[in-house]
Amino acid sequence: MTETTNARKIAFATFVRRALDDARALRAWSGTEVSRRTGVSRQTINRWVRGDWASDPEAERVVAFCEGLGLDPAAAFTALGWDRTAGPRTAPxxxxxxxxxxxxxxxxxxxxxxxxxxxxxxxxxxxxxxxxTLPGGVRNRGKQAG
Structure with a gap:
């Protein structure tokens, strides 16, 4: 794992942890309530808090998490190191x-x-x-050398 990837994971985990702490302190929401209101599973949220993910979180889930908690998704995108000014990525x-x-x-x-x-x-x-599909030997059987 590169240092950049590790730093991004730590930054996003910190963002998620603070958002959960605010939800508990200000709204008295449990982890189950946060999951219900955001549409993001508790398992996913727990992986985010631990920084335990192999590939970047899906943008739709990050947005749903933020909107469910009344947060600006731009803060999460910044923590993830995503450049949202570059526009959407297009498929090749x-x-x-x-x-x-x-x-x-x-x-x-x-x-x-x-x-x-x-x-x-x-x-x-x-x-x-x-x-x-025919095996390679059967396919070439009809061809003769020379």
């Missing part, structure tokens, strides 16, 4: 699609292609998608 673009697959997809949505032809395209795709 999908890999390029094979041109033949693209052509089949276009035919499936083309209103000028008959239902019968679309049926045959789908059946062929299903057959290819779910056919058993």
């Amino acid at each position: 673009p999908p890999p390029p699609m094979d041109p033949d697959v693209e052509a089949l997809l276009r035919r499936l949505v083309d209103p000028n292609v008959s239902d019968a032809e679309k049926f045959h395209i789908r059946e062929t795709i299903r057959y290819l998608a779910y056919r058993p």
Whole structure:
């Protein structure tokens, strides 16, 4: 574990512990009540307090925890070291699609292609998608050297 990761865990654990202490002192809420009002399980909250998590907490759970306690989620994001000004992370673009697959997809949505032809395209795709994979030796048996 890197020092940065450890520091983030300690900072977030401190944030959660203080939030729980305030909930107990100001509102007389138990751990079960905090869990009920935030929608975050007691087990998850306990892991956060201990800093016992392998990957970052889900942002939705952090927001739910903060909103349930009347706290600004930005404080939790800061404790986690998340830069919320950078905007949402976008998923990488999908890999390029094979041109033949693209052509089949276009035919499936083309209103000028008959239902019968679309049926045959789908059946062929299903057959290819779910056919058993042959072992490597069997696949190359028909090829001859030279």
